Amino acid sequence: NAGVTQTPKFQVLKTGQSMTLQCAQDMNHNSMYWYRQDPGMGLRLIYYSASEGTTDKGEVPNGYNVSRLNKREFSLRLESAAPSQTSVYFCASSPREAADTQYFGPGTRLTVL
Amino acid sequence: GEDVEQSLFLSVREGDSSVINCTYTDSSSTYLYWYKQEPGAGLQLLTYIFSNMDMKQDQRLTVLLNKKDKHLSLRIADTQTGDSAIYFCAEKARGSTLGRLYFGRGTQLTVWP
Numbered sequence: 592n593a594g595v596t597q598t599p600k601f602q603v604l605k606t607g608q609s610m611t612l613q614c615a616q617d618m619n620h621n622s623m624y625w626y627r628q629d630p631g632m633g634l635r636l637i638y639y640s641a642s643e644g645t646t647d648k649g650e651v652p653n654g655y656n657v658s659r660l661n662k663r664e665f666s667l668r669l670e671s672a673a674p675s676q677t678s679v680y681f682c683a684s685s686p687r688e689a690a691d692t693q694y695f696g697p698g699t700r701l702t703v704l
Numbered sequence: 705g706e707d708v709e710q711s712l713f714l715s716v717r718e719g720d721s722s723v724i725n726c727t728y729t730d731s732s733s734t735y736l737y738w739y740k741q742e743p744g745a746g747l748q749l750l751t752y753i754f755s756n757m758d759m760k761q762d763q764r765l766t767v768l769l770n771k772k773d774k775h776l777s778l779r780i781a782d783t784q785t786g787d788s789a790i791y792f793c794a795e796k797a798r799g800s801t802l803g804r805l806y807f808g809r810g811t812q813l814t815v816w817p
Contacts, residue, residue: 595746624804633708633792633807634747649804681746692737693805695747 593617595696597682603702604672612667612699614682622685623665624649624693625657627678634681640665672703710793710808717816722780724811726793729774736769737805738778739792747792750778780813788815 598613616623621642626634626649636649640659654676656668665684669676679700683693707729716722728736734755739747753760753767753776760767766779780787790810 631712631809633794633809634805635807636804639804683747692735692749692752694749695739697746 595682595684595694597680597696597699599699600697601700603704604669605704606673608672609668609670610672611669612680612682612701613664614666614696615664616682616684616694617663618684618686618694619662620684620686620694621662622687623659624683624685625655625665625667626681626683627651628681628698629678637667637680669701672701674703677701677703708793708795708806708808710791710811712809713812713814715814715816716783718783718785720783722778722783722787722813722815724778724780724791724793724813726776726778726808727774728776728793728795728806730795730806735796736767736776737792737794737796738765738767739794741790741792741810743789750791783813783815785815785817788813 595616623640625637638657640646643662682696685693709727737752738750764781768777792810793808794805
């Protein structure tokens with residue numbers, strides 16, 4: 592049972608490049624989340640998906656798009672990367688929308704030059 | 705948004721108890737969580753407490769909740785060098801339709817042998 596997996600683990604981009612961060616969970620969870628973590632700060636919610644086919648903006652959605660491809664997968668896309676998007680990105684999932692504990696993936700460390 | 709505050713650093717000697725403190729602002733919080741993050745890893749759920757509880761104990765971990773003062777603490781008994789990590793406090797507000805968590809900035813616990 593892998594839990595929440597994320598790919599890639601590390602990525603370096605040049606300003607203006609695009610990329611997609613992948614996240615998958617095998618726990619049959621309904622809700623999935625994308626967070627970013629910056630040095631000395633807690634996690635901030637980028638986007639959220641309550642269920643397959645639905646997505647909602649979180650605290651810091653600008654510059655990102657998401658796709659809930661199916662119940663297992665939730666991807667985060669940077670269309671035109673900027674140095675301010677250098678961060679560690681965490682995907683999380685939980686069984687239901689509001690009541691349950693969130694389980695986190697190992698993170699993707701992204702550097703934008 | 706909700707504010708969750710933690711002290712940034714704590715150093716203890718191996719074998720001593722560690723107490724990590726957290727304050728939060730939303731009196732309607734339903735769940736309060738402690739997550740552990742080891743270097744280069746994702747967040748690992750340590751424990752959580754419902755807002756109608758005052759204390760929860762799980763092996764070496766004791767969580768105390770003072771609802772009047774909106775204060776949460778995590779006590780680690782017999783702290784080991786393997787406990788060195790960043791500890792995040794997080795709250796989930798009642799009625800949070802996003803199911804989002806509000807995180808503190810994390811407390812870096814260093815355990816000296």
